[in-house]
Amino acid sequence: xxxxxxxxxxxxxxxxxxxxxxxxxxxxxxxxxLVNFAHGEVIAFGGYSLAVxxxxxxxxxxxxxxxVVLACMAVAVVLERVAFRTVRGADLTTGxxxxxxxxxxxxxxxxxxxxxRPVAATQFIFLDRTLTLGPVRVSSLQIYETAxxxxxxxxxxxxxxxxxxxxxxxxxxxxxxxxxxCGLRANRVVAGAFAISGFxxxxxxxxxxxxxxxAQPHMGFDPVLSAFVACVIGGFGSLPGAVLGGFLLGIAExxxxxxxxxxxxxxxHAVVFALVALILVWRPDGILSPAREKGDKL
Amino acid sequence: xxxxGRLRVFHGVIEAxxxxxxxxxxxxxxxxxxxxxxxxxxxxxxxxxxxxxxxTIRLAGRDLSGLAIEDRCxxxxxxxxxxxxxxxxxxxxxxxxxxxxxxxxxxxxxAEIDSWFQRFPVLGERRDQPAGTLSGGEQQMLAIARALxxxxxILLLDEPSLGLAPQIVGRIFRIIEELKAQGTTILLVEQNAxxxxxxxxSVHVLSNGVVTRQGPAAxxxxxxxxxxxxxxxxG
Ligand SMILES: Nc1ncnc2c1ncn2[C@@H]1O[C@H](COP(=O)(O)OP(=O)(O)OP(=O)(O)O)[C@@H](O)[C@H]1O
Ligand SMILES: [Mg+2]
Numbered sequence: 001x002x003x004x005x006x007x008x009x010x011x012x013x014x015x016x017x018x019x020x021x022x023x024x025x026x027x028x029x030x031x032x033x034l035v036n037f038a039h040g041e042v043i044a045f046g047g048y049s050l051a052v053x054x055x056x057x058x059x060x061x062x063x064x065x066x067x068v069v070l071a072c073m074a075v076a077v078v079l080e081r082v083a084f085r086t087v088r089g090a091d092l093t094t095g096x097x098x099x100x101x102x103x104x105x106x107x108x109x110x111x112x113x114x115x116x117r118p119v120a121a122t123q124f125i126f127l128d129r130t131l132t133l134g135p136v137r138v139s140s141l142q143i144y145e146t147a148x149x150x151x152x153x154x155x156x157x158x159x160x161x162x163x164x165x166x167x168x169x170x171x172x173x174x175x176x177x178x179x180x181x182c183g184l185r186a187n188r189v190v191a192g193a194f195a196i197s198g199f200x201x202x203x204x205x206x207x208x209x210x211x212x213x214x215a216q217p218h219m220g221f222d223p224v225l226s227a228f229v230a231c232v233i234g235g236f237g238s239l240p241g242a243v244l245g246g247f248l249l250g251i252a253e254x255x256x257x258x259x260x261x262x263x264x265x266x267x268x269h270a271v272v273f274a275l276v277a278l279i280l281v282w283r284p285d286g287i288l289s290p291a292r293e294k295g296d297k298l
Numbered sequence: 299x300x301x302x303g304r305l306r307v308f309h310g311v312i313e314a315x316x317x318x319x320x321x322x323x324x325x326x327x328x329x330x331x332x333x334x335x336x337x338x339x340x341x342x343x344x345x346x347x348x349x350x351x352x353x354t355i356r357l358a359g360r361d362l363s364g365l366a367i368e369d370r371c372x373x374x375x376x377x378x379x380x381x382x383x384x385x386x387x388x389x390x391x392x393x394x395x396x397x398x399x400x401x402x403x404x405x406x407x408x409a410e411i412d413s414w415f416q417r418f419p420v421l422g423e424r425r426d427q428p429a430g431t432l433s434g435g436e437q438q439m440l441a442i443a444r445a446l447x448x449x450x451x452i453l454l455l456d457e458p459s460l461g462l463a464p465q466i467v468g469r470i471f472r473i474i475e476e477l478k479a480q481g482t483t484i485l486l487v488e489q490n491a492x493x494x495x496x497x498x499x500s501v502h503v504l505s506n507g508v509v510t511r512q513g514p515a516a517x518x519x520x521x522x523x524x525x526x527x528x529x530x531x532x533g
Contacts, residue, residue, distance in 0.1 A: 164399050167392050171385040178383045181346055183371035183400035183448055 002136040007254055013142035015250025016149035020204040021227035022234070022242035023156065024197030030173035030237040031193050032088065034095040035228070038079060040220025041106035042198055046072040046205030047215030048114055051121035061123050068209070069202030076198030077191050088190070103221075110217035118214035127210040145207045152203055153243060156196070160239075165192045173237065233279055235286030244287060249276075299324045299483050300345070300452050305353035307340040307507075314340040316507040317353065320485075322452060327474070327484040329494040329515070331524065332504035338487040339380050341504070342454050345485075346370060346377055358451060372400055374451030378441040378458060380487075386430025390421050390440060393429045397444030407447065414443045435466035442473065452483045459490050471497055491521035 021039065028036050049071035054064055083102045087094050128141035160166035168189050172179045180186050201220075208219065227242075230249045234241025249272070256271045279287065300322040307315035315337040322328045332338050343349035347367040355362045362370055376397075385393050394414060398407040415422030418439050424432065429440055438458050445453055455474070459467040471493045478484060478497060488494035495501055495518045503511040503524060511524075518524065 164395065167388060167396055168399065171388055171392075171396055174385055174387055175383055177348060177367070178379070178385065179396070180367040181348070181371060181377055181379065182396050182444070183368050184396075185368050186366070 005136050006138060007258055009138055009142045009146070011251040011254035012247070013139075013145040013250070014253055015247035016146045017204055017207060017223060017246075018227050018230045018249050019243045019246025020149050020152065020200045021223055022230040022246045023153070023239060024200040024204075025224070025227055025231050026234075026237055026239050026242035027169065027193050028197050029231070030239065031169060031176060032084070032095070032190060033092055033237075034084060034087075035092070035099060035236075036084075036197070037096070037099040037224065037228075038083075038102040038106060039076075039197065039201060039227075040218075040222075040224035041103050041110075042072050042076050042079070042201045043205045043208065043220030043223065044110060044215065044217060045075045045106070046202050047121065047209055047212075047219055048110060048119065050123060050205075050209055051114075051119045051215050054121050054123045059123065061126065064123050065206050068205050069199060072202035072205055073195050073198035076194040076201065080190060080194040084194075085187075085190075107217045107221075110215075114215070114217065116217065118212075118216045120214045121209060122213040124206055124210035125213045127207075141207065141210050148203060148207075152200060156200075156239075159196075165189070169193055169196075229273075229276055232286055233276055235283075235289035238286065238288045241286055241288035252276075299326075299358060300485065301354070301356045302341075302345070303354040305341065305344055305351055305355065307337065307344040307349050307351045309340070309349065314349075314507055315344070315351075315504075318502075318504065318507075318509045320502055320509070322483060322485050324483055325478075325481050326500070327478045327486055327498045329498035329501045330485060330487045330504055331489065331491050331494060331501060331521075333489070335506075336504040337507040338504055339456055340507075342377060342379075342456050342485070342487060345454060346375055371448060371450075374449075375454065376445035376448045376450035376452075377454040377456065378438070378445045380456040380460070382434070382437045382441040384429040384432070384437045384440050384444070386428060388429055389426050390429050390432065391425040393440055393444050394447055397447035398449075400448055410447060414447075418443070435462050435469065438462065438466075438470060439473070442470075446477075446482070452485060453477070454485050454487075456487045457489060458486075459488065459493065467493065491518075491524050495519075495521045 025036055025039055028034055046068045050064055050068050053067045058064065079102060083098060087098045127144055128139060131138050131140045160170055168179050168184045169192060172189050179189060204223065208223065212219065226249060227246065230245035231242050233248055234245025252272050252275050256268050260268060260271065302318065302320040304317045304319065305315055306313055306317050318341065330338050330341065340349055344351035345355055347365060347370045357373055357375060360373065385396060388396065391411065394411045401407050415425060420436050421440060429437065432440060442458065458470050462470065467490065474484065474486065474497050486494055486498060495515050498515045500514050501512065501518050502509050
């Protein structure tokens with residue numbers, strides 16, 4: 001029983017992390033048709049900013065969490081301004097190559113200014129404790145991760161429904177030019193999308209740092225790759241799809257780990273990707289592929 | 299209000315409009331008629347900034363060249379575009395909020411949205427449904443209301459009657475008449491010549507990217523003399 005609860009929580013927390021990151025990819029993709037592979041470096045930037053502010057500024061973890069989230073939002077918006085704005089409206093491949101370029105440049109900057117080895121930043125590891133709830137022992141971090149992700153999704157939903165910028169983001173996913181014809185500034189809408197993706201990356205970064213306790217140049221790359229797969233499963237550009245894909249991927253990874261015999265552990269990834277391939281055979285555009293009536297970029 | 303001079307419009311390297319002149323005075327409704335592919339939509343796109351163009355476009359004396367789409371909207375250009383382009387994934391109400399998104403007077407905006415719901419009860423009844431579920435005629439009304447909520451100086455209408463049943467077409471033209479009576483300045487692109495001439499003060503006929511005829515609406519009678527131009531039969 002407690003094994004089942006532990007593994008469910010495992011699946012949920014994996015899924016939550018993927019969902020957070022996948023949402024950030026999806027919200028940018030939905031309005032810009034840009035697959036932002038530099039998203040992982042936004043997360044890594046958050047990790048380094050924790051290491052820096054943690055030593056220079058304060059040890060208070062709550063303030064540091066705000067710093068990490070703000071740092072991720074800021075760097076996402078700055079990346080849009082200096083790198084992605086120039087290729088706005090270009091085709092998918094150009095955007096993808098630009099994002100890879102930005103990703104590589106940032107990783108090398110982290111190498112140069114930081115270190116190839118992990119830079120310790122342990123301010124958040126206090127989040128990761130073992131809780132004993134009756135007979136069940138669970139990780140507190142996993143509970144926080146799941147709860148915060150659910151809260152962030154609800155907040156995002158409210159933002160997208162209630163605010164003008166939120167409505168503009170939803171509308172722009174369908175017809176960006178029409179949004180501009182309504183007088184909304186394209187640059188603001190795009191910056192808003194990047195700020196939100198940075199915010200979600202910041203939350204993910206907090207949990208990743210709580211688990212790792214150190215920052216490293218490529219720390220964001222693997223999670224973003226998984227989140228990318230989650231987006232593909234759910235339907236690229238669909239926000240509900242990103243959430244669904246994230247959690248499905250989390251569940252699949254944990255299920256495969258449980259069901260596969262120990263000796264076949266190395267095959268876990270292969271099995272997960274085979275499952276993904278099956279889903280794509282069934283639904284080539286992902287489970288909840290978004291409407292694409294007007295695919296204009298701008 | 300709107301003065302256009304020697305306007306050329308480009309799609310990539312293709313020139314779709316070859317130097318037209320056009321003027322819409324305040325409170326006037328000007329019809330721009332022409333067959334498919336004449337360059338009507340291209341002309342409107344040049345005005346909104348969506349298409350690349352050369353020549354002069356002045357709104358209330360101000361040169362619009364070089365301004366982005368959103369800045370032109372903020373200066374007072376609003377469009378109910380070809381194909382209506384309502385935000386299908388937003389509710390009817392949210393579409394209207396988007397139309398008035400540039401306004402600061404939130405309370406007046408909310409009241410105005412309500413008055414549109416009274417004017418078009420179909421929209422009011424379905425205010426919380428996705429706009430994509432509306433019929434073509436309802437979407438057209440929504441597109442017009444969305445454009446007007448920005449409180450534009452000039453309203454551009456691109457084939458508002460396209461693909462609609464005859465009685466809905468009549469309804470749309472009655473709305474245009476009412477708007478004109480309220481003093482709205484309108485540039486109306488149409489293929490339904492008779493109906494467009496009936497609500498307009500002056501008429502321009504566009505064919506293959508050039509203006510072939512123009513004059514006061516009265517000079518066009520019921521539009522039957524335009525058959526050749528509008529069916530695209532050239533010489
Ligand atoms: N995005 C585009 N790319 C290339 N060519 C275009 C584009 N839009 C329009 N054109 C061309 O420009 C010319 C004028 O088109 P436009 O859409 O302005 O005509 P229209 O008068 O609005 O026609 P319709 O009544 O069919 O809407 C046409 O020859 C068309 O093929
Ligand atoms: Mg047209």
